[in-house]
Amino acid sequence: MNPPAISLPPARSWRDLPQPIKPRAMSREGRRRRVLAAAKTALLAATLLVTGWGGAEFLVTLKTNPGRLVAPAGGTPVRGLELRTDGVLDEGWARGTLALPAQAGLMTLDLAALQRRLLASGQVERAELTRQLPGSLVVTLHERAPVARVMGQLGEAVPQTLLVARDGTVFAGAGYAPEMVARLPFLDGVRLQLAGSRLAPIAGMAAVADLLAAARAATPALAHGFSVVSLARLATDDVLVVQSADVGEVVFGAAGGFARQLARLDFTLAETRRQFPVEPLRVNLAVDSRQVLVARLLAGTPAPGRAVLPRPAAGSVATPVLFFPAPPASANFSHAL
Amino acid sequence: MLSRTKFIGAVEIGTAKITVLVGQVTRGRSLSIIGLGECPSRGVVKGIVVDYKAASECVHAALEEAERVAGARVGEVFLAQSGAHLEGFQNESEVRVSSADNMVSALDIDNVCQLAKSKQLPEGRMVVHHLRRPFRLDGRLVPDPEHLDGRRLEVGYWTVHGQESRIADHIHVIRGFNVRVTELILSSLASGSVMTTADDRRHGALVLDLGAGTTDFVLYRDGCALLTGVVPVGGLHFTNDLSLGLRLNDHDQAERLKLRHGRGVVTAKDRAEKVWLNGDLGIGDRQFPRVTIEQITAARARELFEVVRKKLGANFDAGHIAAGVILTGGASKLAGIEEAAAQVFDVPARLGEPPGWVGDHLRAPGHSTALGLLHHGLGAPAENPARRQPATVSGLLRKIFTAGN
Structure with a gap:
C-alpha cells in the first residue's frame, strides 16, 4: 500500500502517557505484583535466551558437524571399563566377552546387546551395564557359584568339563582355580539336552547343592571324599547316590534333612569301624530312619557276632555282610538301630 | 495475552463509590462476569482524583475484593473516565477520490480519517477518543465506502479531549496496583453501549448516566456516537x-x-x-x-436536564431521537426522574435496562458503566477505527513481555 498522501502530526493521545510509575507510589499489593511480574518476565527472557542459544548451537552444529547431532556424545570413546563382580571373573574376561570395538562411542553402545553377551556365558546370573560420563562403562556382575561338574559336549566341540550351578545352569566356567574345580564332584545319571544354543538346566541341582553344602559344613572329611553324585534315581526314588572315597556308595534321601543323614552316616561309619575291621561298601540313609551298612570283611578277620547273613565261604571276601553297629545310649538315632 | 482465556478488569472510579468487575474473556468471543468489588470512594471529587493516596487505597481495595471473588488475577484494566475537564469538538474533512475510475480505495479512507483527526490541541490537553461518524460519499451516508464509486469522500469525528494531569492521575491510580490500563473509555460511552441496542443507536438516543458527582451523556444518531459531554452535577x-x-x-x-x-x-x-x-x-x-x-429535588432535576440540553445545543433534535432519553447511573433511582427528563427534552424518557445476560445482582443502574467497560473489553471498539493496524513483530514481543504485568 502506498504511504498516506497527507502526513500531519497526530494530536497527543492518552496512550502517549507513560504508564510505569515509581514503586513507592504503588500500594503494597502493587509492589508485590510488580516483583512477581518481574520474576515472570525474567524467567520468560531466560527461557527465550536458552532456547535461542540452543537453536543457534543446533544450527551451527548442523552446519559444521552434523554427525554430532545423530549421537551427540557418541564422539566420546569408551576410555575405561570398570568391572564390579561378586565372583571370579576379571576385566580381561569382560573385555573379551563384550568385544567392544576399538573406537566405540560411549553413547552409541547397545547396552542391551552387551548384557545379552554377558549372560550368554551362563556363569553370569545378572549383569548391569552403566555409562559413567565422561567415558567409562561400568559392568556389575552377579555370578553363579558352581556346585558340581559334568562332562559335556556342545555340537562338534571336544567333550569338556562343564560346571553346574545350583539352579541347574550348565556353563563352561572361567576364572576358577583348577584345585577348586577338581574338588567338585561329578554328576552322574543326567542327560544333557540342548535348549537353543545352550544346554538346558539340569533339574534337581538344588538338592545336590544343599547336600554338598551340608556335607562341607558338618562333615568336611566325608565331603572331601564325595567324587560322584548320581541323579539317576532322583526322579524315581527321590534319592541321591553319592560315590565316596570313604564309603563305596551312599544313598541320601533327597527330600531334605541332609545334616541329620550326614550325622547318621558319620556315626555309622565310626561305630562300624570301631567295632569291626570292615571296608564299608554301601550305606543307605534314605529308607525310613534306619541305615544299613554293607561292608566287606577284611581278610583274616573273625566274623562279627551280630551278622545276620550266613558267613561267606572261605576265600569269598567280596560277599557283603550286613552289620548293625550298636549305637551308644546317648545317640539320637538309637531308635533306628 | 497469549492464552485463549484472559481476565480483564473494569474499573469505574466514581465520586461516591469505586466499582470493579472482573470478566473472563474466552477466545475473545464470550464474556463471563466472575468478580465484583465495591468500595466507598474517598479522594475523588466530581470524578476527579484529588487525593492520590486515599483514592488508591479505595481502588486497590475494590480490585483486591473483585480478584478474591473471581479467584483470578486481572491482567489488564478497562478504565472509565469522567470529569468536567473532558470536552469535545466536531471535526470534519473531505477528500476527492484519487482513483481515475472513482472507486474509493483504502488509501482514500485513511487520508480522510487522518485529515479529520489531525487537529492540534491546546497545551496540557490530550485526546481520549476520536469518535467517527458515518462516511459520506457524494453526500450519501455509507458505513464503509471502500470499493464504492464516488467523487467526494467526507467523514466527521467527535474528538474528546481532557486535561493531561487528570487523565494521568486516573491511570496512575490503577498502575499503583501494577495493572496495565488497556483502554480508557468515557463513562457515557460505556453506559451507552450496554443500555442501548443497535436499533436505539440507529434511530437516535440520548443516554444520561447520572452519577453522584457528574452526569455523563452521549447522543447517538445513525448508529454512531454523535457527541458526548460531562456535566459536573450529580x-x-x-x-x-x-x-x-x-x-x-x-x-x-x-x-x-x-x-x-x-x-x-x-x-x-x-x-x-x-x-x-x-x-x-x-x-x-x-x-x-x-x-x-419534591420541589427541591424536581427543581434540581429540571435544572440538570436543562444544562445537558443546553450543552447539546443544536445537535439535539427531538425529531431524530426516536429511541428517546435513556437514564442510568446511581442517581437515576430517584423516583419520577424519567418524567422530568421527558418534560425537558420533550421526547419519551425511560430508565435503562441492561441486556438479559446481565445477572440480577448487577442490574442496578449504578453498575452500567462497569458493565459497559467489560462490553468493550469483549471487543467492541470504542472509536470504530476505520482500520486496525496489522500485527507486528515488535507488538508481539511487547505482548509477550507485558503478559506478566
Whole structure:
C-alpha cells in the first residue's frame, strides 16, 4: 500500500502517557505484583535466551558437524571399563566377552546387546551395564557359584568339563582355580539336552547343592571324599547316590534333612569301624530312619557276632555282610538301630 | 495475552463509590462476569482524583475484593473516565477520490480519517477518543465506502479531549496496583453501549448516566456516537440541596430523605402532607412537607436536564431521537426522574435496562458503566477505527513481555 498522501502530526493521545510509575507510589499489593511480574518476565527472557542459544548451537552444529547431532556424545570413546563382580571373573574376561570395538562411542553402545553377551556365558546370573560420563562403562556382575561338574559336549566341540550351578545352569566356567574345580564332584545319571544354543538346566541341582553344602559344613572329611553324585534315581526314588572315597556308595534321601543323614552316616561309619575291621561298601540313609551298612570283611578277620547273613565261604571276601553297629545310649538315632 | 482465556478488569472510579468487575474473556468471543468489588470512594471529587493516596487505597481495595471473588488475577484494566475537564469538538474533512475510475480505495479512507483527526490541541490537553461518524460519499451516508464509486469522500469525528494531569492521575491510580490500563473509555460511552441496542443507536438516543458527582451523556444518531459531554452535577447535588433547603446538618439523613421521598417531578397535591425525617419517632426526628422535598429535588432535576440540553445545543433534535432519553447511573433511582427528563427534552424518557445476560445482582443502574467497560473489553471498539493496524513483530514481543504485568 502506498504511504498516506497527507502526513500531519497526530494530536497527543492518552496512550502517549507513560504508564510505569515509581514503586513507592504503588500500594503494597502493587509492589508485590510488580516483583512477581518481574520474576515472570525474567524467567520468560531466560527461557527465550536458552532456547535461542540452543537453536543457534543446533544450527551451527548442523552446519559444521552434523554427525554430532545423530549421537551427540557418541564422539566420546569408551576410555575405561570398570568391572564390579561378586565372583571370579576379571576385566580381561569382560573385555573379551563384550568385544567392544576399538573406537566405540560411549553413547552409541547397545547396552542391551552387551548384557545379552554377558549372560550368554551362563556363569553370569545378572549383569548391569552403566555409562559413567565422561567415558567409562561400568559392568556389575552377579555370578553363579558352581556346585558340581559334568562332562559335556556342545555340537562338534571336544567333550569338556562343564560346571553346574545350583539352579541347574550348565556353563563352561572361567576364572576358577583348577584345585577348586577338581574338588567338585561329578554328576552322574543326567542327560544333557540342548535348549537353543545352550544346554538346558539340569533339574534337581538344588538338592545336590544343599547336600554338598551340608556335607562341607558338618562333615568336611566325608565331603572331601564325595567324587560322584548320581541323579539317576532322583526322579524315581527321590534319592541321591553319592560315590565316596570313604564309603563305596551312599544313598541320601533327597527330600531334605541332609545334616541329620550326614550325622547318621558319620556315626555309622565310626561305630562300624570301631567295632569291626570292615571296608564299608554301601550305606543307605534314605529308607525310613534306619541305615544299613554293607561292608566287606577284611581278610583274616573273625566274623562279627551280630551278622545276620550266613558267613561267606572261605576265600569269598567280596560277599557283603550286613552289620548293625550298636549305637551308644546317648545317640539320637538309637531308635533306628 | 497469549492464552485463549484472559481476565480483564473494569474499573469505574466514581465520586461516591469505586466499582470493579472482573470478566473472563474466552477466545475473545464470550464474556463471563466472575468478580465484583465495591468500595466507598474517598479522594475523588466530581470524578476527579484529588487525593492520590486515599483514592488508591479505595481502588486497590475494590480490585483486591473483585480478584478474591473471581479467584483470578486481572491482567489488564478497562478504565472509565469522567470529569468536567473532558470536552469535545466536531471535526470534519473531505477528500476527492484519487482513483481515475472513482472507486474509493483504502488509501482514500485513511487520508480522510487522518485529515479529520489531525487537529492540534491546546497545551496540557490530550485526546481520549476520536469518535467517527458515518462516511459520506457524494453526500450519501455509507458505513464503509471502500470499493464504492464516488467523487467526494467526507467523514466527521467527535474528538474528546481532557486535561493531561487528570487523565494521568486516573491511570496512575490503577498502575499503583501494577495493572496495565488497556483502554480508557468515557463513562457515557460505556453506559451507552450496554443500555442501548443497535436499533436505539440507529434511530437516535440520548443516554444520561447520572452519577453522584457528574452526569455523563452521549447522543447517538445513525448508529454512531454523535457527541458526548460531562456535566459536573450529580446525585450529591440533590442531597446537598435537601440539606440546605431543609436545614439538615446530617448528610446521611438528607440522602435517606432523597431516596425515600424525593421525586423528579412534583406530584404531591396536599401541601399539608408531611413525612418523617427518620420515622422512628426518636430524638431529632421531625416532619417535613412532602411537597417541599419534591420541589427541591424536581427543581434540581429540571435544572440538570436543562444544562445537558443546553450543552447539546443544536445537535439535539427531538425529531431524530426516536429511541428517546435513556437514564442510568446511581442517581437515576430517584423516583419520577424519567418524567422530568421527558418534560425537558420533550421526547419519551425511560430508565435503562441492561441486556438479559446481565445477572440480577448487577442490574442496578449504578453498575452500567462497569458493565459497559467489560462490553468493550469483549471487543467492541470504542472509536470504530476505520482500520486496525496489522500485527507486528515488535507488538508481539511487547505482548509477550507485558503478559506478566
